[in-house]
Structures are given as structure tokens and as C-alpha cells.
Amino acid sequence: MPVALLALAIGAFGIGTTEFVIMGLLPEVARDFDVSIPTAGFLVTGYALGVMVGAPLMTALGTKIARKRMLMLLMGLFVVGNLLSALAPAFGVMAVGRIVASFAHGAFFGIGSVVAADLVAPEKKAGAISMMFTGLTVANVVGVPLGTSIGQSLGWRTTFFLVAGLGVIGLAGIAKLVPDIPKPEGVHLIHELAAFRNAQVLLAMAMTVLGFGGVFAAITYIAPMMTEVAGFADSSVTWLLVLFGLGMVGGNLLGGRFADRALMPMLYVALGALALVLAAFTFTAHDKIAAAVSIALVGALGFATVPPLQKRVLDHAAGAPTLASAVNIGAFNLGNAIAAWLGGLVISAGLGYTAPNWVGAILAGSALVLAVLSAALERRTARRGHEGATSEPAHAFTGRH
Numbered sequence: 001m002p003v004a005l006l007a008l009a010i011g012a013f014g015i016g017t018t019e020f021v022i023m024g025l026l027p028e029v030a031r032d033f034d035v036s037i038p039t040a041g042f043l044v045t046g047y048a049l050g051v052m053v054g055a056p057l058m059t060a061l062g063t064k065i066a067r068k069r070m071l072m073l074l075m076g077l078f079v080v081g082n083l084l085s086a087l088a089p090a091f092g093v094m095a096v097g098r099i100v101a102s103f104a105h106g107a108f109f110g111i112g113s114v115v116a117a118d119l120v121a122p123e124k125k126a127g128a129i130s131m132m133f134t135g136l137t138v139a140n141v142v143g144v145p146l147g148t149s150i151g152q153s154l155g156w157r158t159t160f161f162l163v164a165g166l167g168v169i170g171l172a173g174i175a176k177l178v179p180d181i182p183k184p185e186g187v188h189l190i191h192e193l194a195a196f197r198n199a200q201v202l203l204a205m206a207m208t209v210l211g212f213g214g215v216f217a218a219i220t221y222i223a224p225m226m227t228e229v230a231g232f233a234d235s236s237v238t239w240l241l242v243l244f245g246l247g248m249v250g251g252n253l254l255g256g257r258f259a260d261r262a263l264m265p266m267l268y269v270a271l272g273a274l275a276l277v278l279a280a281f282t283f284t285a286h287d288k289i290a291a292a293v294s295i296a297l298v299g300a301l302g303f304a305t306v307p308p309l310q311k312r313v314l315d316h317a318a319g320a321p322t323l324a325s326a327v328n329i330g331a332f333n334l335g336n337a338i339a340a341w342l343g344g345l346v347i348s349a350g351l352g353y354t355a356p357n358w359v360g361a362i363l364a365g366s367a368l369v370l371a372v373l374s375a376a377l378e379r380r381t382a383r384r385g386h387e388g389a390t391s392e393p394a395h396a397f398t399g400r401h
Contacts, residue, residue, distance in 0.1 A: 002119045005128060007173030008112045009135035011075055014166035015105050016139030017147055018082055019047060021163070022098070024148030024238075025156045032156070033091040040091075043098050048333045050099040055106025055330035059323045062107065067115050067322075068178050071108065072171055078104040079167035086160035106333075109133075110326025113310050118181055123260055125314070130256020130307040137252045137303060140245030145238055193323065200316040201324050203374040205331045207367045208309050211271055213335030214278055214364030215302035217356045219244060220340040222295065225353040230291040240295055247299025255304035263308045264375050270308075271368040274301040278361035282354045298360075305367075306332075339363060 022029070022043050030040035058077075062070040081101025088094035109132075116132045117125040143166075151159035196202065218225075226232040226240055251270075258266045277297045284290035310328060317324035342363075343356030 002128075004119055004177045004179065005116055005131045007170065007177040008071075008116055008132040009138075010166065010173050011071070011078075011108060011112070011170030012132055012135030013139045013143055014135075014163055014170050015078065015108060016136035017143030017166065018078075018101055018160070018163045019105065020140060020144045021147035021151070021159060022047070024144065025151045025159065028151060028156045029091075029094070033094070035091050043095060045337065046095055047098050047102040047105075048337050050102030051105045051333040052330040052337075054103030055110060055326040056323060058103055058107035059110055059326040062111065063322070067111055067181050068174065070111055071115065071174050071178065074104040074108045074111070075167050075171035075174060077101070078108070079164050079171065082160050082164035082167060086157045086164065106326050106329040109136075109329040110324075111322055113314065113325045114322050115178065115181060117311070117314055119179075126259035126263070126307045126311040127256040129310050129314075130252050130259075133252050133256075133303075133306055133310075134249065137245060137248040140248055141242055142245075144245070145242055148238070196324065196327075198316050199377065200374060201313055203370055203377075204309055204312040204316065205324075205328050207267070207271075207305070207370050207374070208328055208331040209335040209338065210363045210367035210370065211274065211305045211309070211335070212302060212332050213339035214274060214360035214362075214367065215298055215339075216336040217339035217343045217360035217363060218278060218281060218298060219295075220336075221343050221347065221353060221356050225285055225356075226291060229285045229353050230288050232288060232291075240292065243292055243296045244299040247296035247301075248303040251300030251302065251304035252306060254300075256307040259308035259311055263312060264371065266308050267305060267371045268368065270301050270304040271364055271371055274298070274305070275361045275364035275368060277301060278357050278364055281357040281360075285354045285357065335363075 026040045026043070029043065030036060033040070058074065062073075065073070078101050081097050081099075081104065084097030084100060085094050086097075088097055112132050113129050116128040120128040147159045147163065150162065222240065222244070223234075223237045226237060227234055232240065255266060255270065277294060281291075281294045281298065284294045310325065313324050313328045339356075339360065342359045346355035346359055347353060349355075
């Protein structure tokens with residue numbers, strides 16, 4: 001794999017750290033600004049909303065800019081947002097800083113996916129995408145626990161200063177290592193928007209929302225589920241999240257490798273197994289060892305879908321894939337937001353802390369149904385194209401006589 005992927009992975013590591021580390025620092029931030037925990041929670045939801053809005057907006061603004069330069073500008077925006085959060089004199093300013101940083105998120109992964117795929121041979125595209133996303137998964141294993149620990153001992157502002165430093169390293173790496181890939185000629189915003197008329201692109205995005213939504217339906221409420229149901233101590237939640245992150249790393253790498261060989265079968269297996277594990281998690285959550293294994297499997301199976309789904313969007317938006325790729329990153333965050341809301345609803349309805357696992361299973365199962373539908377539609381389209389191609393010579397022969 002090209003060394004340029006390392007620079008993209010470093011940027012992804014910084015972005016993944018800043019997205020998730022705030023969850024472990026909410027009490028400190030709330031106390032510092034004298035706001036409630038639910039109010040401080042806006043820093044999480046506001047970031048997710050910023051990703052959804054910023055992904056298409058920043059990508060659209062970057063359609064006239066070379067991809068390497070746009071990636072550098074996005075990392076610069078990421079640095080500014082985190083510095084603003086670190087220096088914020090008031091809660092509102094920190095919220096603005098979070099949103100500024102979030103605007104770099106979707107476009108960076110969207111454009112970065114296109115660049116990563118362009119750096120390698122066609123049969124290695126999914127593997128290259130997974131290498132970039134490894135930075136995001138490793139952030140959950142190393143960056144988030146370390147950032148949380150530093151923030152709790154040295155102050156949460158120190159964490160955001162360090163994350164801004166990661167952004168500077170990522171920017172320098174992109175400037176040094178990523179080659180100047182010329183922007184495709186004749187591709188404008190209108191061409192990028194045309195990709196959304198492709199049913200396969202929309203189906204892949206819907207699978208992204210539902211599949212990864214299934215993961216976050218369970219993981220959003222992992223702390224009360226593990227402490228109240230499984231019987232873990234509060235201090236154990238950190239290493240359980242590390243276990244989840246390790247699963248994400250393994251699943252991401254496996255998903256990238258096997259998606260290059262058999263993309264749709266990889267999706268069938270990952271989504272089907274994810275639905276089964278989430279359904280079983282309702283029962284395994286009552287046992288410590290089984291719960292820990294389930295958490296790792298949810299992370300692995302959930303992230304095994306990321307490279308194939310991102311590659312499927314790129315394949316079916318060929319010629320103008322950048323905007324579609326970025327919007328698909330926003331779809332992950334949309335799935336997270338919807339699933340967290342649905343999980344909260346079933347808990348509020350008195351169904352218990354394990355109820356979100358059933359919500360996740362239904363979402364993942366729905367994504368599997370869409371995958372089967374997508375493949376069937378693709379086969380039918382290919383069959384029609386083949387029939388049309390074989391019928392043309394006959395028409396031509398008849399016309400000449």
C-alpha cells in the first residue's frame with residue numbers, strides 16, 4: 001500500500017479521536033462551564049449534525065479545488081475547530097468549535113476515500129479505503145481512552161490542544177506524502193449531483209444508515225447496559241470500549257480484504273451475522289464474558305461493512321464519486337443519530353437497557369434485506385443490458401436486408 005495512505009490514516013485518527021473523546025469528558029466540560037450533562041451532550045449531537053450538513057456542503061465547495069489541496073484545507077479547518085474548543089471562554093463558543101471541526105469530518109473521509117482508491121490498482125481499492133479508515137478505528141482503541149485519561153487528569157482543554165496537534169501532523173503528512181492527483185476534467189457539481197439518480201448509490205447509503213445504525217443502537221447505551229445488567233464496575237466501561245475498538249480495527253481490515261474479492265457476499269455475511277449477534281446480545285448481556293465477546297463482535301461485524309459500502313458508492317458513482325462518497329460518511333452519522341434516538345425510546349418505554357439490542361438487530365436485518373434487493377436489481381439490469389447487446393446485430397442484419 002502507498003505510504004500516502006499513512007497521512008490519510010493520521011488525519012482519520014485525529015478526526016476519530018475528537019468525535020468520540022468528548023463522550024468521556026462530558027462531566028468535566030459540564031462542570032467547567034456550569035451546564036447540565038444533557039446540555040453538554042449537545043456537543044455530541046451537534047457534531048453529528050455538523051457532519052451531516054458539512055459533508056455535502058464542503059464537498060460541493062471543493063469541486064473546483066484539487067483533491068490534495070482540499071484535504072489540506074479540511075485538516076486546517078479541523079485544527080481551527082479544535083483550537084477554538086480548547087480555548088473556548090464559554091460553552092457556546094466550544095459548541096461552535098465542535099461544529100467547525102465537524103465540517104471537516106465527512107468531506108475528509110469522502111474525498112480521502114476517492115484519493116485512497118485512486119492510489120492503488122482497481123482490485124485493491126477496498127483495501128486502500130480500509131487502510132485509511134484504520135486511523136478512525138485505532139482512534140477508538142488508543143486515542144479516545146488516552147484522550148479521556150489526559151482530559152480527566154490534566155484538564156479537558158489539554159486533550160483538545162493535543163487533538164489539534166494531531167491535525168497539524170496530518171496536514172503536514174498530506175502535504176508531503178499525498179501526490180498531486182489532478183481533478184477530473186469536465187466534472188462539476190451538476191455531475192456530482194447526478195450520482196444521486198443512481199438507485200444503487202441510494203441503496204448503498206440506506207444500507208449504511210441501517211447497518212451502522214444497528215451498531216450504535218447498542219453501543220450508545222453500553223455503559224448502563226454493562227453496569228446495570230452485566231454487573232461490571234463503572235471503571236470497566238473504558239476497557240470494554242477498547243474491546244469494541246479492537247473489534248472495529250479487525251473488522252475494518254477484514255472487510256477491506258474480502259470486499260476486493262467478493263463485495264456482496266461480504267456484505268451478506270457481515271450484515272446477517274451482525275443482526276444475529278445483536279439479537280443474541282439481549283441475552284448475552286447478562287453474563288460478563290459473553291457480553292465482552294458480544295461487544296467485540298458488534299464492533300468487528302459493524303465495521304466490516306464500511307469498506308464494501310464505501311467502495312460500492314464509489315463504483316456506482318463512477319466519474320463523479322466525491323460528493324456521493326462524502327454524503328455516505330454523513331449517512332453513518334445519520335444512522336448513529338437515528339439509532340441512538342430509537343434506543344432511547346425503547347428504554348424510556350420501560351423495556352430495559354438491553355432493548356436497544358433488538359432495535360439494532362432489526363436495523364441490521366433491514367440493511368441485509370436492502371443488500372439482497374440491491375444485488376437482485378443489479379443482476380436484472382445486467383441481464384437487460386446483455387439482452388440488448390445480443391439483439392443489436394440481429395436488428396442490424398434485418399435492416400440491411
